[in-house]
Amino acid sequence: MTSYGDPHAGSEYDDGYYPPSAGRAQVPPPPPAPGAYGYPEQNGGYVDNNGYGYPEQGGYNDYQGQNAYPGYNGYVDPNGYHEHGGYADGAGYQPDPNYYAPAPGRAPNPSASGRASVPVVGGRAAVLTPSAPAPSGRAAVRPAGPDEFDDEPRPKRKSSKRRFAKWQKWVVAGVALMILLTGGGLIAGTYFYDTVKRPDELTLDLSTEVWTADGKQIARMGKKNRIPVVVDKVDGEGKLPKQIQYALVAGEDKSFFEHDGIDLWGIGRAAWNNLTGGETQGASTITQQYARHAANDMDVTYGRKLREAVMARKLEDQYEKHEILGFYLNTVYFGRGADGVGAAAKAFFGDKVSAETMTVEQAALLGAILRQPEPDGTEKGYDPQNDMAAAKDRWAYVLNNMVEKGWLDKAKRDQMKFPEDQLVPFDASKNTGEWGYTDSGTGHVINYVRAELEQQGYIKKLNAEGYKSWRDSGIRVTVSIDWRVQDALQKYIQRSIAGSLMSTMPESMMAAATAIDPKTGRVMAYYGGTNGTGPDFAGTYNEGGVIKGGHRPASSFKIYTLTAALESGYSIKSMVNPTPLKSKADGGTDPITLGNANRDPGDLPCGEYCTLEEMTVKSYNVPFYKIAAEIGANKVIDTAARAGVTRMWAIDSDKSYDLVGDPNGKNKFDAYVGFGKYPITVLDHTSGAATLANHGTYFKPHFVMKVEKKNNKNGKFDIVPGVGEVLKGESRIKPQIADEVTSVLKQISKTHALDNGKRETAGKTGTWEANPETFPSENAHAWFVGYTDQLAAAVWVGNKDQELPLRTKPPVTGKNGKLNYAQGEKIGGSGLPGEIFEQFMNLAHKNLALKAVSLPNSTGIGNPQRGDGKSPTPAAPPCMFPLLCPTTGPGGGGGGGGGNGGGGWPRPTATVTPKPR
The missing domain is CATH 1.10.3810.10 (Biosynthetic peptidoglycan transglycosylase-like)
Structure with a gap:
């Protein structure tokens, strides 16, 4: 065992010694002190020995404060260290008045003597004792380092003292044996x-x-x-x-x-x-x-x-x-x-x-x-x-x-x-039992790891092996997060990172985003906040027994309504009427009053006869409400669920509905779902986009790729069988329909083109207003969801708590004492969310060294005649024979009976509106 004294002392197992350092002065010893057992000079009578009569190592024979007080078997007490829990101590083994036992579960400090101990299972390793003050008069000078070994023989000692030490040892041994x-x-x-x-x-x-x-x-x-x-x-x-x-x-x-x-x-x-x-x-x-x-x-x-x-x-x-x-x-x-x-x-x-x-x-x-x-x-x-x-x-x-x-x-x-x-500096944040959960951009990923291990039955197996928690089981979990993608996302979305696009935004604002590999379902990046125990703005979380986490997707949800329309026989060339609706209460004949976010169809060249493609690009609300009402809101929700949207929230309560496991979940919403009234999660929205990117084939989003456990025999990590990812795609949407949707969405993303337009991208914006009675004409939710052939992502920008106006600058207090939120610019889907999407996706693709892949073009599926568009009345054809043409002038004749009228002319086809820049 160790000498349990200073680093230069000997031990009961140590018969080596260090000779005095050359040229070092030696401090004369004080008068001999009584030993621990009442015998003067109990270690053979030599004050300056280190257990076997050798001169004190390091050249400090009789060094005050270290060797002046001999301990049993030569375990000297440096600087007045008192011994506890198996540490020899000089000066008669005085008890330590400051010793205390650690409280249950408390991690105590190491003992004063510094002796390392094996920790109790479930508790702290060492028994900790504060050191006692040195006896008066003892020097507190640190001993010099040990010199190299020397062949100097042991100094001769008097045989009487040697016999006394031998007798003493036999007495002690005899008492112990008895x-x-x-x-x-x-x-x-x-x-x-x-x-x-x-x-x-x-x-x-x-x-x-x-x-x-x-x-x-x-x-x-x-x-x-x-x-x-x-x-x-x-x-x-x-x-x-x-x-x-x-x-x-x-x-x-x-x-x-x-x-x-x-x-x-x-x-x-x-x-x-x-x-x-x-x-x-x-x-x-x-x-x-x-x-x-x-x-x-x-x-x-x-x-x-x-x-x-x-x-x-x-x-x-x-x-x-x-x-x-x-x-x-x-x-x-x-x-x-x-x-x-x-x-x-x-x-x-x-x-x-x-x-x-x-x-x-x-x-x-x-x-x-x-x-x-x-x-x-x-x-x-x-x-x-x-x-x-x-x-x-x-x-x-x-x-x-x-x-x-x-x-x-x-x-x-x-x-x-x-x-x-x-050596590396001591990092208290990482040298604890846990890190990366409450202090990291990937903190919320840990919750998905636990959930997936539980779903696969592995946590139950670990419990059977004696582990109370998977966290304490020593397993190594490899997740789908790719740091090259995750780091790119956090660079632009995490507020605490200098240069982030969120770093200058008001504190009340929050952003969340996820990215998925469409061909595997692996979640490659996830950001819902930095505290895994707090609200997850990218997924679901439980608060007081209530599942939360959804945000109103607004027009970004139209990607599913468009898909559902094509599945129901519509064509992207189908003609629709975007004219605002007025209810009877508002002087109209429609069941509800609904506009197009302060846009009038009179601003469109197509008027009341517009293609579904153009209405998607221009993001008019009325056509998508009417389509959802016609084909059924549950049909739209079913399409979204097959794409990857698993949960949706009601507006008038905190209740959410499982769109996959609950047979009635899809029937809880009305036609307002057509343009994104009802909240969904960022992760679900990314999953839906990934399915479209993968030509309608769905892969379940997941994090756990594999689990390994260390082999106690060879020290290697072995893969745990039956746990981890199972890559199995499901054809949820017909490829030609998914590709037709992509052909429309890739026109929208040109405002946030990747790689300066060299990488084709599909995308859709979404903006939902704040409470119009409290904050008229303000936005509360802003989205950008999109994908390339290799990566799908969704970005949401909103508020941490209540729905407040999204502005680039914080509110100021007016003269009336109220907050004025009309500061800076309004934030919509094509603004901050689109900017985060563009910069993140550019960097992620660069980090992954992904080549640009072209996206599908339209194949013209569906029925162009489907829709409620109102064709304008065609103009009369020019008169080829003026004398025979009808006239309203005086003396004219011919009446009005002749002529072909307008009914015989063919119905004019719609003119394709030029694509937006």
Whole structure:
């Protein structure tokens, strides 16, 4: 075990020493102090020994504040460190008045002595104790680093003192053995063994990781930041190399591979102090530490030492050393929120480094940090970020122990450099059990991961294996998010990113967007906010038992009404009448009053006889309401549902309806659905667009691509069978109909052409007004939904809470004390949402190196005669014979009976309106 004192002290397993540094002055010792057991100079009578009569290493013989107070077996107490939980202490083992046990579930700080401990399952790794103040008169100077090994012989000592030390050790051992043989000790030990779980019976809390399809980690889940490693007695791929194992134990218990798991001196010391009324202390081996913490037995008594000793012996009998070490290294706390060496490697050296790929220098630093990972009181610990000098001293001590044990060649040791330049700054946000859920643009993706794992029955399977939560199961989930696409989206839509198109917008505004691969259904980008536990503006979320998340799609929903019309026999050349409707209450004859968003059909050359194609491009509302009323609102909703819209919200309540699983869900809405009155989610809208982009073939939107779990034998991640994506397309809309819709939509997107018009894109805008009584002529929702052959996306811009006017500048307070929202420009679908869509899609396609693909042209399907368009009365043909032409002049004759009239002329065909620029 370690020396449990300063990094230069010896241990009960350490008979090496360091000679004084050349030229270093030595501080004379104070008068001899009584030892812990009442014997003066209990370590053979030599004040400046380090356990075996060697001169104090580093050249500090009799150094005040370090070696002036000899501890049992030479465990000196540097700077007044008081010992708790198995740490030897000088000056008579004074109890620490500041010790406190951690509260249940609380993550305590590392102990004052810095000793690393195996965490209790379900709790924090180490018992934490503030350090006691140094006794008066003791120096607080840090000892120098250890020098290299020397062949200087041991100094000769008087035989009487040597005999006294030998007699003393036998007395202590005898007392310990006597107590071990008492019935109470055996009963306690047996009970302890029967109630402590063995390593192979424990289900450790492990970190679950979430990675993108292109290999970027975006989240870690779980209460513990723990990545399991495989420790074996032979090296191999995926296993922790032997030299790394040696480096990690060299500072804590360098004789671990030799002893039988029991520290007899620690047991004897605890027993003696218990009998004499002294503080119960004593060092524990790695095996004993596991026994203690696995049983959640943190009392520092001789009874505990007896129980852990029994368990340690049982463990050593039943398990090989590498198995015990593996459990220890997977659970011991390294600081920076890292439980286990797997997490510690990344916490100290970055995500690209793993425990298996660490260098010996890096592993030695982790082995040094184990002694005291975190600050405690006035002691900073051994994290280089907190105390670089102490970390370097302890690091050298670990490496020198490796040389002593024959684990490291001295020549290599001499060439090793402290890995200061390889350290990464401590990132508190990522060195916890969880990150990437409440603080990331992909935070809401985690909710979809959980839902999909649950739907596939995998969470139930994990529960059966003993994991209470999938987050603590240690699985690695690869999701469909592609960081090249996600990063492009967040660059333009996430407010907190400098240069984002949302960064200058009023705080009340919010934007959300998603992108899907039409040919697989993989969600490649998703942004609904940065807090996975808060409202999801791109999908559904539960608030007080109510499902929320929909936004009014406005005219962008017309892509489904157009599709439904074509399925019902319409043609894009069918003639429709966009004349506003007036109800009887408003002096008309129509069932409702409905206009075209303040646009009059008189502004159109086609008047009352316009093609459905032009009405889609111009986005007039009346024709789409009348089509929905004619073919049935449920028909329009059915088409939208087949395309990918799964849920729709009512307006007069918070209730939403399942359009897929509920047979009556499609019958809850009226013809206003034809132009997008009823809210849907951004993700659903993207899914619908993706189906059109894929020529009518639907792929279910999904996130989980595969799930892997680490193999405990070889350390590799194996794919979990039966979990993950199943790519199965369904033909939901006839290809010729989907392509006909695309031929119309690609005319609209020319206002936001991709790649300067070189990449054909289909798209549709949508704008819904705010409450006209409160905010007349203002907008509350703005959309742009569109696609290329390779990627479909939808962008929504609205408000976080209530529906307020969408303006480019925040409101100001008027003289009347009320907010004036008429600031800046109005935002509609072709404005900010279209700009986000254009810039995001351009960058995403560039990042993916996608080639431009042409979109389909019209094939002229459907019946052009379908529709309610009113043909204008044709003009009379010119008169070929003037004398015979009728005249209204005086003296004219001929009457009016002759002539062919107008009825015999063929019905004029509609003129195709020029396409908008």
